[in-house]
Amino acid sequence: MxxxxxxxxxxxxxxxxxxxxxxxxxxxxxxxxxxxxxxxxxxxxxxxxxxxxxxxxxxxxxxxxxxxxxxxxxxxxxxxxxxxxxxxxxxxxxxxxxxxxxxxxxxxxxxxxxxxxxxxxxxxxxxxxxxxxxxxxxxxxxxxxxxxxxxxxxxxxxxxxxxxxxxxxxxxxxxxxRAPETMVRRAFDFDAQTRTLDLVRIAIGDQSAPTPDPAQQRRFYDNHPWLFQTPEYRHARIVVLSPETIARSMEVPEEELHRLYDAQQAKYHLPETRTVQIVTAPDEASARTVAAQWQAGATWAQVQAAAKGSASVQMDGVRAASIPSPALSKLVFAAPVDSLQGPTQTDTGWVVFKVTQVLPPHDTDFAAARQELHDQIAQARAGEQVGVRVQQLQDAIAGGGLDRIPDTLGASATGGTLDAQGRTQSGDAAPIPASGEARLAILARIFSQAKGANPTLVQGPDQTWYAVSVDSVTPGQIQAFSAISDQAAAAWQDEARRHAANVQATDLYLAAKTKGGVALSAPAAQVVHSPPLVRGRQTTGVPDSLAQLAFRIGAIGQSVMVEEPDGFYVATLTAITRPDPSTQPMQVGRIRTGLxxxxxxxxxxxxxxxxxxxxxxxxxxxxxxxxxxxxxxxxxxxxxxx
The missing domain is CATH 1.10.4030 (Triger factor/SurA peptide-binding fold)
Structure with missing residues (x-):
């Protein structure tokens, strides 16, 4: 909208x-x-x-x-x-x-x-x-x-x-x-719904592969030339102007550093923080069921999966003042580590919780914080200076290319040979004075700009301006078979392992469709019972592609198969949970506000x-x-x- x-x-x-x-x-x-x-x-x-x-x-x-x-x-x-x-x-x-x-x-x-x-x-x-x-x-x-x-x-x-x-x-x-409540409820049902899978991973690395004969190696080499081509290398000179490059050369008066340090007392004088896992149940009986399972040795993921109709959350490094309920905050900060607490009734419901980590109060003195304080002020001011210095850098490039950049601009210059992934010929990351999207933009410019073309100052992401000059281009070449026969053999075996894993996963998928699920078609030791999957959230052990597919499966008992770089996954949908909105008022409020x-x-x-x-x-x-x-x-x- x-x-x-x-x-x-x-x-x-x-x-x-x-x-x-x-x-x-x-x-x-x-x-x-x-x-x-x-x-x-x-x-x-x-x-x-x-x-x-x-x-x-x-x-x-x-x-x-x-x-x-x-x-x-x-x-x-x-x-x-x-x-x-x-x-x-x-x-x-x-x-x-x-x-x-x-x-x-x-x-x-x-x-x-x-x-x-x-x-x-x-x-x-x-x-x-x-x-x-x-x-x-x-x-x-x-x-x-x-x-x-x-x-x-x-x-x-x-x-x-x-x-x-x-x-x-x-x-x-x-x-x-204001959004109608019917719309809020439907959106909540969509957003809060969780799904659970039984899944089996067929790892490529677990498959065996024979040793190919010379004819098989040669045929694989001929059919997959792109696997045996050296990357294209370019020698480029680069000049980058950004808040980061300007900040490195900035001086900040000592009194300003002290003022900022005093203004950020909460950051440099940390109170005790705790990591806590909390389940909030709607009634005492449900809370006691959760506590009993947890006490019996269930993992946090298993507790979450079993706590249907309850809200579960892990708060990492939380301060006492950050816990919404004062009563719950008092309980959490009085509890010993790794000791199950509750059920206890609070203003948020019946809670069962366990503190898993306690970090004591920590003070950072001015000397230890000085560099960080300098960087905060310098980077804030550097952003203001970018615009003023861009024209000066543009004039310098127009007058002398990339070889006559004044030191006073705060620009950073470098040069060397690299490939399209930003690696040097030794395999190390090239020292480009930019990171993230800006680094990717500079690499793209290097490998799209013609050799010898005049450098042009270009605006990139995050207030980054850069210019490149490509001095030489070394095209990628297909390596001689005699030089990489061992590499061809290893690649042939990798392909053979992937094929074997594909065949094994396909057989399991077909069996799961016939028998009603992977739990009835694979050895119990291979079957993993996933925690509840939530839309848009990553779950350890479940690939994103499979987690997304789980919410498109039409019915419980339906099986699917997906391919990932490390292997194949066969999974069966085992449960669809639709929480009661009354148990998650904060999420309902967030949805109502967004709509x-x-x-x-x-x-x-x-x-x-x-x-x-x-x-x-x-x-x-x-x-x-x-x-x-x-x-x-x-x-x-x-x-x-x-």
């Missing part, structure tokens, strides 16, 4: 400008400072919304902010790889969002919504990007941020006032929405569409097409979005 407020306000000036994305106003397609001209009348207007206008600069800046997110959602390395049609559609949606923002603000003004000065002041003082390390509003930081985006204090206050009035108009619409929020979002969108019919915004198609051409290239040709 569409979230109007999320797009209309979180992605508005408040989210785009204030919440860590200031740098986007200074980089991109050469449009200059997007925000410095806000509020001034320009000839390049893409839309009129009543008396208000949306300029091409504002539209361009919003599209520029959107494209990297679209690329990440599509799994692409950078925005330049987004297909033309997708870019144009994303740009149109951005324009629609800007129009909706303006329509809501205009409606708030027409309804006479007035924002008092004290409310305006509290809103500005509450914005985290204007707060210093002590968590309080910092006037100097406020002035610095405004200078960075070329905005006057008066203009910012006008924007904040408009945003508050718009929210005052929309929030009552959102807060009035109500979704309904509110739909109502908000309907209201926004009604506003559009009333205001009837006018679009300047020539200006829109001009921006779209910048996004996709003239006449729909491929363009570059950076």
């Amino acid at each position: 569409i979230s109007f407020l999320r797009h209309a306000f979180v992605d508005s000036w408040l989210g785009r400008v204030i919440a860590g994305l200031l740098f986007l106003a200074f980089v991109g397609w050469g449009v200059g400072d997007v925000l410095s001209n806000m509020g001034s009348e320009r000839a390049d207007v893409v839309a009129h919304v009543g008396p208000n206008t949306i300029t091409t600069d504002a539209f361009m800046g919003a599209v520029q902010s959107e494209m990297p997110q679209v690329a990440r959602q599509m799994g692409l390395a950078d925005a330049s790889q987004i297909p033309v049609a997708t870019r144009r559609e994303a740009a149109r949606q951005v324009l629609q969002r800007l129009v909706m923002q303006s329509e809501v603000a205009l409606s708030a003004d027409r309804h006479g919504l007035i924002v008092p000065d004290d409310v305006l002041r509290d809103e500005v003082f509450g914005l985290r990007d204007f707060k210093g390390p002590d968590g309080r509003f910092d006037r100097k930081l406020f002035d610095t941020r405004l200078r960075q985006i070329g905005m006057t204090e008066g203009r910012l206050l006008d924007l904040v006032r408009t945003d508050i009035a718009s929210r005052a108009l929309m929030e009552p619409i959102r807060n009035s929405a 109500s929020q979704s309904i509110a979002e739909d109502i908000e969108m309907s209201y926004a569409m009604a506003l559009q019919n009333d205001v009837k915004p006018k679009t300047n198609m020539s200006a829109v097409q001009s921006v779209l051409s910048s996004v996709t290239g003239p006449d729909g040709a491929e363009g570059t979005v950076r």
Whole structure:
């Protein structure tokens, strides 16, 4: 469902400008400072919304902010790889969002919504990007941020006032929405339902395989050439600019480190924490049944499986104050380790629990915390510096390639030979100064960029900017059979083991279908009884593919077979449990809140569409097409979005 407020306000000036994305106003397609001209009348207007206008600069800046997110959602390395049609559609949606923002603000003004000065002041003082390390509003930081985006204090206050009035108009619409209880119950039945399996794993590694003769080895080699090809290697030079690379070179005054340390006392002076397993039963009889089974030596997984109609939870490293029930908290923090407690009646029901771990209070002194404190402050400030330094890095690359990058930028440079998985020729991870999605994006760029092509600064995930230069390419080659005959023999045997496991699993699956389950078709020692499976949660010993398939099985007693890298699994559905909503009020409340929020979002969108019919915004198609051409290239040709 569409979230109007999320797009209309979180992605508005408040989210785009204030919440860590200031740098986007200074980089991109050469449009200059997007925000410095806000509020001034320009000839390049893409839309009129009543008396208000949306300029091409504002539209361009919003599209520029959107494209990297679209690329990440599509799994692409950078925005330049987004297909033309997708870019144009994303740009149109951005324009629609800007129009909706303006329509809501205009409606708030027409309804006479007035924002008092004290409310305006509290809103500005509450914005985290204007707060210093002590968590309080910092006037100097406020002035610095405004200078960075070329905005006057008066203009910012006008924007904040408009945003508050718009929210005052929309929030009552959102807060009035409530999901029907019938819908909540059906959603709970779907979400809380658990399923149990009997399963048998046929491991590939447990199968035996004969030794192939030379003819079999050669035939396997000829039929599977991709298994015996060396990877392509490329020698590349890389420059990365990110909050992490900038933070490494930042200096933080000692007094600021001490202020942050004092502000985070709860983090560096930890109270006692405990890990506890708790079952909450609806009545004493059910609780005593759980306690008896647990006392008899049942594992936690077995206790959970047997506690039908009860709520079970494991709380790891919990503090006393974090347990919702004060009475239960007192019991948990008074109990000895590994001693079964209960049944005891509390305000949450009849509880049976066991404390499995106790961590004593722990204090971290300033000296031990210093580096972490430095990293917190440096990384927060480094994010603000990325935008300022991107243009400088771009200029440096344009002037001298990747060999003349000033040390003062905080960029990190490296070079070497690696394969598409980021491994060096020795098999080690290449020292690329990025991690996660940013590292993957850089690797993708290296192996898609032509040898000798000029380096171009590209925006990646997580405020990471990078440029690469590919100096040489060593194509992958099929190794000679004489050099890898032993490897071919091992690969032949691996394939033979997989085939043997497949045949064994298929025979078991067919027998389970005939006899009514794997428990009646396989030796008892091979059958594993799974704990209750919950939608969307991983369960030890049960592959995700099998857990997902379990919720598509139509009836108890039905068997399925799945293939995994380590072997084959044959499973039979043995139980479907539908808990009583009264035993899980927290989950019911979470579902009710989520559904109500979704309904509110739909109502908000309907209201926004009604506003559009009333205001009837006018679009300047020539200006829109001009921006779209910048996004996709003239006449729909491929363009570059950076």
